[in-house]
Amino acid sequence: MGTGCSCSIAGMLDVGYDGIISATLNAGTDIKVTDDGLILRGPTLGSLNISAYPFPRDTYNLMDYYGVTCPSRVGVNMGWIQKYDCDADRYYFIPVRGGIAWYEGDLPSQFTIGTNIADYESMSASAASGPASVVMQMTHFDVYGLSYTGVPIPIDAGIPQTYDIFQGILPVEAELYMQSFSFDFTPPNQATVNYSFAFIYNLP
Numbered sequence: 001m002g003t004g005c006s007c008s009i010a011g012m013l014d015v016g017y018d019g020i021i022s023a024t025l026n027a028g029t030d031i032k033v034t035d036d037g038l039i040l041r042g043p044t045l046g047s048l049n050i051s052a053y054p055f056p057r058d059t060y061n062l063m064d065y066y067g068v069t070c071p072s073r074v075g076v077n078m079g080w081i082q083k084y085d086c087d088a089d090r091y092y093f094i095p096v097r098g099g100i101a102w103y104e105g106d107l108p109s110q111f112t113i114g115t116n117i118a119d120y121e122s123m124s125a126s127a128a129s130g131p132a133s134v135v136m137q138m139t140h141f142d143v144y145g146l147s148y149t150g151v152p153i154p155i156d157a158g159i160p161q162t163y164d165i166f167q168g169i170l171p172v173e174a175e176l177y178m179q180s181f182s183f184d185f186t187p188p189n190q191a192t193v194n195y196s197f198a199f200i201y202n203l204p
Helices: 062-066
Strands: 018-032 039-052 074-078 080-085 088-096 101-103 115-124 138-145 174-186 191-203
Touching: 018 191, 039 088, 088 191
Parallel strands: none
Antiparallel strands: 018 039, 039 191, 074 101, 074 174, 080 088, 101 138, 115 138, 174 191
8 A cells, every 4th residue: 555645846746747727636446345245346436527728839829829809718528428237347428429618719629619509698707806897798600510720639529539648647557537628718817717527447
């Protein structure tokens, strides 16, 4: 058994990607205790959440890089059916074809869309910073088959898939499944992306 903790500098953490702002990994093993005190150990399920800057180093004009003139927001939710096989003592994520996606404002050039489904107006207003705060009105698009080719981790929301990332930090042979993705760029602020993954590790 290990010491239970280790300490290092965040800027020195090697995860194989540039621009990572934060990463949080949590996990837990499914444990059941029978009436006669027998301890049954199931699979380990966990989550990995990543926040990052979605542009290469030395990128100075994000509006030119993304090809937009207005704010941009993008979101994806992936569907998975989760099933436990009692006989084999294994946990499975079964993919549901296609992810529900949406975007508001301009769509950056790093994104492509398979099908537009619906669109309507959205509005965001807050006077928390004073009455002169900006009121944001944008068109909201519900879409299908959205893909992202940018950094740090490209995605294809039309095809549920596993991801081979953060090796050396995740348990060996862990299978990582994307749950959600979001992109936000409101000039002149920096753009950010957020990824949420679930992982499964069937212990021997």
